[in-house]
Amino acid sequence: MVVDQSDVDRIFAALADATRRDIVIRVLRTEASVSTLAKQYEMSFAAVQKHVAVLERAGLVTKQRRGREQIVSGDIDTIHRVRELLREYEEIWRGRLDRMNALLEEPS
Amino acid sequence: MTVISATPDPEARTLTLVAEFSAPPKAVWQLWADPRLLERWWGPPTYPATFREHDFTVGGEAKYHMTGPEGDTSNGWWRFTALDEPNTLEFRDGFADENGNPSTEMPETTIRVDIAEIPSGTRMTMTSSFASAEQLEQLVNMGMLEGMKQAAGQIDALLAA
Numbered sequence: 001m002v003v004d005q006s007d008v009d010r011i012f013a014a015l016a017d018a019t020r021r022d023i024v025i026r027v028l029r030t031e032a033s034v035s036t037l038a039k040q041y042e043m044s045f046a047a048v049q050k051h052v053a054v055l056e057r058a059g060l061v062t063k064q065r066r067g068r069e070q071i072v073s074g075d076i077d078t079i080h081r082v083r084e085l086l087r088e089y090e091e092i093w094r095g096r097l098d099r100m101n102a103l104l105e106e107p108s
Numbered sequence: 109m110t111v112i113s114a115t116p117d118p119e120a121r122t123l124t125l126v127a128e129f130s131a132p133p134k135a136v137w138q139l140w141a142d143p144r145l146l147e148r149w150w151g152p153p154t155y156p157a158t159f160r161e162h163d164f165t166v167g168g169e170a171k172y173h174m175t176g177p178e179g180d181t182s183n184g185w186w187r188f189t190a191l192d193e194p195n196t197l198e199f200r201d202g203f204a205d206e207n208g209n210p211s212t213e214m215p216e217t218t219i220r221v222d223i224a225e226i227p228s229g230t231r232m233t234m235t236s237s238f239a240s241a242e243q244l245e246q247l248v249n250m251g252m253l254e255g256m257k258q259a260a261g262q263i264d265a266l267l268a269a
Contacts, residue, residue, distance in 0.1 A: 089123055
């Protein structure tokens with residue numbers, strides 16, 4: 001699988017922080033709410049929330065709202081799956097663009 | 109024609125394609141505006157599209173179906189949300205039931221097309237946006253079928269040449 005360099009950078013940057021690595025490992029085992037996670041670390045809820053946001057942008061975790069809680073779960077697959085799908089969708093359009101071009105090249 | 113770039117953005121669930129044609133913007137616009145031309149490129153030769161309706165106005169709808177080699181058909185609809193001849197068009201593309209009524213179960217895509225004049229002809233930028241990964245998956249699964257048949261069609265064309 002080809003991975004975009006900017007994604008790799010984002011993933012590495014997200015994992016450069018010890019707290020974030022810890023969060024990823026935790027939620028890969030079992031999902032947890034942001035407030036539950038916040039209790040594990042010597043930092044504010046807002047700081048933990050920021051870390052979660054960085055992980056989310058890197059496609060390493062997903063966050064879902066469940067009632068008043070925000071549930072974080074480990075998810076490395078979603079982004080990769082979407083990337084593959086977009087590549088397949090691109091092929092459909094490449095076919096269309098070729099046909100458009102053929103029509104434009106026709107002598108009128 | 110050259111495809112200048114293809115930019116998938118998995119996080120935003122969008123695909124942007126930039127292509128250049130050696131034809132004027134007006135001619136490229138016609139490919140969208142004229143349903144008879146549209147039918148010749150929206151679906152591959154093995155899975156052609158038939159546009160039964162094509163109300164090319166803002167808020168207007170297009171209704172089409174695609175016919176497979178086995179005579180199987182799938183119905184689709186468009187709703188035009190922005191038209192600015194010959195530069196911009198935007199529409200929503202979705203699936204429909206056999207009566208042409210929009211399906212709420214099936215995915216819907218927003219497609220935006222920008223057509224710009226360049227010295228060598230036209231640059232067309234197409235951006236498709238998807239609401240969810242599942243929606244994209246459904247569309248690709250239908251398109252994959254199309255893609256395989258398309259490949260078969262191209263081989264036939266080569267053999268016939």
